[in-house]
Amino acid sequence: MIRFLHRDLRRDLYAVLAATLLVTTAVLVGRHIQDTRHTLFVHWPPVFADWDPHIGPGTPAALAVAAATVAYGPALAARLPWRALLAAAWATALAWIFSLAWIDGWQRGIAGRLTTTNEYLTVIGRFHDIPATLRDFTHHIVDGTPRPWPAHIAGHPPAATLTFVLLDRIGLHGGGWAGLFVIVVAATGCVAVLTGLRALTDEKLARRAAPFLVLAPAAVWQGVSADGYFAAVAAWSVALLALAVTRRSLWCAAASGLLFGLTCYLSYGLTLFALIGAAVLVLGRAGLRERPALILPLLAGLAVVPVVFALAGFNWWQAYHLLITRYYQGVGGTRPYGYWVWANLACTAIITGPATAAGLRRTAGALFRGRAPRTARPARPARPARPAAAHTRLAFLVTAALLALLIADLSGMSKAETERIWLPFALWLLPACALLPRPRAWLTAQAVLALLLNHLLFTGW
16 A cells, blocks of 8 residues: 555655564564563663553543644644744643653652652752762762762762752752653753754744654653753753854853753763754854854853862763763663664654654755755844755754764663653654654654553653
8 A cells, every 4th residue: 555655655654664663673572582581671672661551640631732732733833923832832842741741640650750769859868068969979979889879860960960959959849849840841842942943944844843842752751751851951052052153142152051061960971962062053154154252152151060060079071980880880781782772773763753753764865965054044034944955954953963862872871761861862853853744644643652652651760
């Protein structure tokens, strides 16, 4: 039947079929390895989850949000004033993430997520003296040291844990407030990506991407994994950089540098966002030529967080090398690289959905058909970009995100659990869906996948 379809649609479906086969193979091979060798340390490979068919209080809301977004999302995204679209995208993403998490119930799905053994809230009491704890932080990373940090605290720079410590200090105690904080901030990630897309490509493409950024299967892990929060911070660092080079804004450049510095102190692996930032600088090189002084506030902002932590006594490089030791002391040293180096990509196919598989196929076509990426014009006053040029710039940006993800994969420091760890990269793969025709059909596929994941599995994050 596929051979009777239009050639481009047929190729899209082939891409979806390839992604489906990758996921299926990862499931079957993973189950065999786990059942026979017990070396994967996941119960439902390739994702960290348990088979647990269920419904919950969030089910009606999730179904309603999905149906409304599929039915009205593309039309509203095309017609709403830009600022209203951003507000609507954030509100809808918030409803989608919250309702999916709520399927597991308030305690199991939201309030209890960040209070489990390896999570951030378990060590808040050890930060009663923040400067002293930062000076002593690296002494507790490796197993065998006195009072070693739980896995997630040891596995991230201290800004990740400090976020929840500061929430507790201002009176937002416990897992409920922490979970809500993550959901609210994570939902802004789609707004950041839309802002960056409009600045670097054109408004039409950004509008076409909006429903896909809202209704992504990744939302299953944005609520309530702290990586959803990290993803939003990283996305805003890129979006502000895009605004800096297209609007020649010194303030946006400084803010972008500040957030990128924070990103690197939330997660070691997110230093790879420098590749996406470099792509933004290439696309906006005309802005840099016209106002090279943009580099100064960018670098000044970038230095703030590292300098603050260095003065507090935390050594990022030393901590990272100790983390490598800790990683191979635990399950990271047992999990087989030969499986995870490709099964991680199956996790990415799951969190980005079938629409992104088809969109990446079209992205490759746009990149190879296009010439060198054109310089982005200022967002204001905006002039319509030629479609081919806008598509090429979109493809260039998405390819940079994909390259960063592949480097993270080959590093061997992300064996398993990439359905949450790679959320920051996934947000910048989803814009590939803007190149797809028939958005409602693709949105339906995205929503169905997310709903099945959350109702059939109990995810570990």
